[in-house]
Structures are given as structure tokens and as C-alpha cells.
Amino acid sequence: MDLELRHLKIVRAVADAGSLTRAATALGLAQPALSAQLKRIERALGGALFVRGREGVRATALGELVLDRARVLLPAVCELQEEAVRFARQGAEGYRLGGTHGPLLGALVDRLARREPGVPVTTHTSWSEREIAAGVADGRLDFALVGVCGESAPPGPGRLAWSEVARDPVCVMLAEDHPLVGRREVELAALAAEAWTDVPGDGCFGDCFAAACVRAGFTPACVYETDTASCVHLVQVGRAVGLCRATFPVTPGVAVRPLAAAPLVWRHLLGWHPAAPAADRAAEVLEHARTAHARAQAASASRAAARDGRPEGAAPAVEPA
Incomplete structure (x- = not known):
């Protein structure tokens, strides 16, 4: 499986929510579906991204690395998309x-x-x-x-x-x-x-x-x-x-x-x-x-x-x- 931006969004959502249950609610997914997607992402990246416990989830060292990159890439891609849309719209209108x-x-x-x-x-x-x-x-x-x-x-x-x-x-x-x-x-x-x-x-x-x-x-x-x-x-x-x-x-x-x-x-x-x-x-x-x-x-x-x-x-x- 190739890593996609939506996968990074899932990882960030889990980290921000602190638990799979809350992350699933924020993403509009059932918890089993989110757990299955997270496992596929972890397999693609070569290791566990979170340690699961009674108090929720905590990022592993690999998880922190992925999160650091995600926090840079996701806003940059969002800004690129907004600028491209604005560029195409303004170029066509005036x-x-x-x-x-x-x-x-x-x-x-x-x-x-x-x-x-x-x-x-x-x-x-x-x-x-x-x-x-x-x-x-x-x-x-x-x-x-x-x-x-x-x-x-x-x-x-x-x-x-x-x-x-x-x-x-x-x-x-x-x-x-x-x-x-x-x-x-x-x-x-x-x-x-x-x-x-x-x-x-x-x-x-x-x-x-x-x-x-x-x-x-x-x-x-x-x-x-x-x-x-x-x-x-x-x-x-x-x-x-x-x-x-x-x-x-x-x-x-x-x-x-x-x-x-x-x-x-x-x-x-x-x-x-x-x-x-x-x-x-x-x-x-x-x-x-x-x-x-x-x-x-x-x-x-x-x-x-x-x-x-x-x-x-x-x-x-x-x-x-």
C-alpha cells in the first residue's frame, strides 16, 4: 500500500484525539474500520505508530516521526490547493x-x-x-x-x-x-x-x-x-x-x-x-x-x-x- 495524504490525516486525528474512539467520531468512521485502516498504515510504514493503553493511545518513536512530517506536509498541501484554486479562478476572471x-x-x-x-x-x-x-x-x-x-x-x-x-x-x-x-x-x-x-x-x-x-x-x-x-x-x-x-x-x-x-x-x-x-x-x-x-x-x-x-x-x- 502506498502512503497517501488521507493516511496522514488519520494518523494526525488519532494523535490529536488521544484515543481511537474519539478519533473515529471526529472522522465519521466506525471504530473497527478506523482500527483496520490504522493497522494497514502501520504495516505500510514498517511498525507501530501508537501504543494502546487504558488511558488511550500514545505515539511511539516512529509515530512521532510520522506526526512531525504530517504536521508540515498537510498544511503545505492545503495551502497549495487553496492557492491553485485561487490562481485558476483569478486568472480566468480578470x-x-x-x-x-x-x-x-x-x-x-x-x-x-x-x-x-x-x-x-x-x-x-x-x-x-x-x-x-x-x-x-x-x-x-x-x-x-x-x-x-x-x-x-x-x-x-x-x-x-x-x-x-x-x-x-x-x-x-x-x-x-x-x-x-x-x-x-x-x-x-x-x-x-x-x-x-x-x-x-x-x-x-x-x-x-x-x-x-x-x-x-x-x-x-x-x-x-x-x-x-x-x-x-x-x-x-x-x-x-x-x-x-x-x-x-x-x-x-x-x-x-x-x-x-x-x-x-x-x-x-x-x-x-x-x-x-x-x-x-x-x-x-x-x-x-x-x-x-x-x-x-x-x-x-x-x-x-x-x-x-x-x-x-x-x-x-x-x-x-
Whole structure:
């Protein structure tokens, strides 16, 4: 006889009740039937699990070993079953999206909500791409919308399926009265004396940025790592220059310019678990994410052109170096 979870439940019930009579009542069995099952379990495990006496039953050394394992396994299996049911139900009823900072997550939520107004869409945000990927891997989220630097591997390699949504050159945010605003693009070396600001993350972007600066002939003297709103404020008041993507919305007091030769590239990725129910909707969600990115990029370029008083798609006049 192979040991099954129901056998462990019987052993635990006998130990908790302290007698076969009380255990049989709790399990809804006749005492002879419970005694017969317990004997089969003991034969399968190779020895007696309980010593029977006038005062009830007491676990043997082997019984204590089995009970120790049962007290770990039974709650774990119960939790697994509950999580699996919850995962399957939520995956079928709505969209659970995880993402890092940036406007693309909001744009994707808007598209899904418009397309399926009766279907709930929930979100979870974190600075950690690894945390978001882990949430998809263990069933707490359906999709991860994250980014990686250049050709870097996505978080959680081998566990999730990933598709590229889009690629953005990394741009620089300048105060609107910064001396370099008039340039069509800004050389990274021209920013050597600046303080920098950027949002945190657990990917390799910080290392890639530092390496790009070294190639440009300098090491950043100061980098303020903080939330998006604080990054924008530091740029607006001229305390620092910042890094952003092409989809960064036009913001009063801030001008966005490409970095010459695109030394840094950001890849937007959508990830999902290939065995989860949500995998059936991955192609549709990916298409929504790509459309959301394209529209956010176009809107950002249009607003920037309007603010600068130039035709849409035209670059600002070039200031002599």
C-alpha cells in the first residue's frame, strides 16, 4: 500500500484525539474500520505508530516521526490547493498585472479596461523586476511588464515566457532653461559635470549607465536615486539631470533630449507563466502593450513638438557646441 495524504490525516486525528474512539467520531468512521485502516498504515510504514493503553493511545518513536512530517506536509498541501484554486479562478476572471515605474503599465490597464469593461484589472507595482517576475512565477500575478537594459536577460530565466514589447533609447531630462536644451541631441560627455537622478531597480541598468559614462570619459560625481516625482523635481529646479525613456510624458519645466549615439537602450518586456491559464491570453495582452507603447511614444512626441513650437516630428534647432 502506498502512503497517501488521507493516511496522514488519520494518523494526525488519532494523535490529536488521544484515543481511537474519539478519533473515529471526529472522522465519521466506525471504530473497527478506523482500527483496520490504522493497522494497514502501520504495516505500510514498517511498525507501530501508537501504543494502546487504558488511558488511550500514545505515539511511539516512529509515530512521532510520522506526526512531525504530517504536521508540515498537510498544511503545505492545503495551502497549495487553496492557492491553485485561487490562481485558476483569478486568472480566468480578470487580469492581474505587475509592473515597475513608468507610463506603460497605466496605458495597458486603460486599454484592457476599455476593451473588456466588465473584466477586473488589478495591478501591483514594485521597483524590483525580480519581485514582479516572482509574482508571476508563483501565480500571484498573470503578467509582468518590466524592462531590462540592452540585451540583458529578463528576471527569473527559465521560469517564464518573455516577449519584447518595444525598445526605447534612453534619453536625458534637462531643466527647460538648461544650456544644452537647444541641441538636437546631447553627447553624454557634455554632461560630465552634472549631478544625476534616477529611479531605483535591481537590474543592471545602473552598471550599464556607469560603464557608458566611463566610455564617455568621466565618472558621475553624484547620483540621486529616488522616486519618479523627486527625480522630476530635481531636474525642474536644475539640481540634477535625469534619465528617462522615449515614452516619458511631457512635463512642465522639463525638456527631454536623446543621448547622441544612443549609448543606453531600454527593452520593455511582457512575461507570463507558460503553464498558467493566463497564457492563453498572452498574445492579446502583448498586442495591447505594443499598441499602448506606440501611442504613448507618439503622444509624447506630439506634446513635445507643441510645447517647443515646432512641427510634429521635427527636432529643435541645434546650438553650436
